[in-house]
Amino acid sequence: MSDHQTKKEFKYEYLGLLIIAISVFSFLGLVTTELYGQLFSSQAIGAVGSFLIRSLAGLFGNGKYIFPFYLGFIGFMVIRKSSYDIHKPLLLGMGLIYGIILSIFHLQFFKDSGQFLEVFLQAMEGRGGGLIGAATAVVLGVLFGPVGSYVILGTLTIIALLLITNISLKDMISRFKKYSGKAFELLKTKFSDFLFYEIEEENEEIPVSEDEQEPIPIIVDQSDDSIFVDMDTEDGEKDQGPLDYEERDMDDAHDDYESYNLPPMDILKRPIRLKKSRINKDLAENIRLLEQTLTSFGVQAKVSQVGCGPAITRYELQPAKGVKVNRIVSLSDDIALSLAAPDIRIVAPIPGKPAVGIEVPNKE
Template sequence: MRRKIKKRSNNHDGLKYEVLGVALFALAILIIVSFFKSTGIIGNLLISLLTFCTGKIGCLLFAFMLIYFACINCWLRRPFMEGSRNIGVVLLFTAVLIILHQLLLPAGVSRSDAIPILYQAGLEGRGGGFLGALLSIASIYLLGRPGTIILTAALCIISLVMLTGVPFSQFLKKSAEFFVRAGSVLKTFLERILFVEEDSPEKTVKKPQEPVEKKKEEPVIVDYNTQQESEDVAEKENITEEPEIPHSQREEKVTSSSSFAAPPLSILKKPIKLKSSRLNKELIENVRILEETLNNFGIKVCVSEVHKGPAITRYEIQPAPGVKVSRIMRLADDIALSLAAPAVRIEAPIPGKAAMGIEVPNREIATVCLREILETTEFQDAASKLSIALGKDIAGNPIVADLTKMPHLLIAGATGSGKSVCLNTIICSILYKANPSEVK
């Protein structure tokens, strides 16, 4: 029986709170509608009373406060004046009324002259209304105008802490982090706009920032595309066109291994060269973003070199003295987010260097052709006749291996990963190093 009585009382209380919430919500809607349009004697009287007590802005704020209390009664089923958050709403409303009335005072007015001005404004329903006038007059009479400003600021802070339920120290910390991040995002956005504007042909004549940029050492950019271009130019100067050999003479040369000549490399496909100017601008922009991202976390670094490979670009960074490597390792996800990359790999340290490497996937993956590996000095100067061209590493350096040092070689991979291409590359590499009789 007692349990049933308790359940009935709980249901009765919940129903009571819901009815009160609906009534408060209806009253708030009536206030808002009456503020903009005439709604009869009751609505006009209600608006006149609220405008006199709280002013025009305070009247609307009072209506929104009633909506907040109505939601608490309907959903939470408890009195609207119960809990620290509800008290925080009332304190914030009180502080706003004082602020609205303080804004009516002209600058440099004395305390004796301020009280009549505030009182007259309260009677006319301006600012925070008559209620705001009473609170402002009391605070100015007791604390003066500076003390009133301090009081309203304290009321706002206390109300926000009570509303959010977050301690004041943590609130300051989160606010500072928010403003720092917002400032860095705004700075990055503005610098990107300025960087794009410098690319236009009309503004390339102006160079006011050149001496400023010279103060900071720019990273050394090593691009495998530029290396390949210089090698092609030197190769064109040394190449002489060979006369076409008849088919009968070719058969005679094949029979004698001593007079065998490997086919020219010109029969192989030349690599497609990408424009290095646009790529270099992207690399410089990524260097700036990388340094700013780590600087936002309190880590000062300097990007010393940038090695751009076919698929991955490695940024070599030198941390400032006292910076732990583990701190940078933990920021891999944040670095990938700032560079808009799917993932990054951090190599700490780079073997043989006093630096760390941050490997970022390229947006455009370049195709490595067999010809550009066979034309390198690494392959041409290789002594072994079983030297094979395998490709390029992260930095774009050619990889040439000796098959004699790999007696048990396994080529594995998923479908379409390039196993057959690897076998064809090995065969072609051997044919360019050994005679047909030696290959047999």
């Protein structure tokens, strides 16, 4: 590296440090004035500091608190890059954003009073966007009115963002669509998790309200007399006849168990039930997977009804017009794979309904 390049870098580093020092000094002066008043601030930061604070208030108004950060950023960029040419688009964009903020701060004063003198008097007192914001607000207000002023400022904001990011408007729109889509999916997932949030406690039974009915299990009646068969005695065995027993009074039987202690209730396990919120969440996820799988194969169908049973859950599909039923039946293996089910049964169509039933075994 030549001596000329080294001296040039040192020059920019010195300039950057000086800019950062001014930004820190102005920030401390603003904080001191805000917290302790003008008198204490004058003693703490001296005459130069007091003049600097009054100048910032007059020029930038309420935007004076942004100025030290903007100035400090410029100082860091000067030290890091050591070249003004690299900073120009970025610094110009940030300066444009700063001016837009000051204009917005002062547009309200112009809308309320409409008097040029009143607007600039408010600016000199350190209100709104200061003299810079007042001048911009007056020009925009006179030429374009309040509504047109905000349109112009919005357009300038887009231009400033293009300068800061150094990308084209087309790329900016593309990135905005990409990241907004990801943000929407994230919010959708978080919102879904919030709706179906559940706190499970071990062995906690959830009471069922009167308007909620549990699925009725299928009860198979096996009490037919035909299951009891008279067995013939084998050859050589004698029929023992009726058993002999001794008749005892019930009071005597009760006396024999007076000292018997019943076992505690905690030896019994309380039933564990799935929470309704968890069931709803699983159903919603299966509906999404089912419709997504069918759509990926070009089959347009929506789940119109879900029937939950003790062993299976039936999803009733409403195919779109022109969709053949055989097309859905042929996708049984793909549907089972997407739902992580060992097997499924397709009822096409459901008797008495213009729908196709997909029966999936329950996991629990």
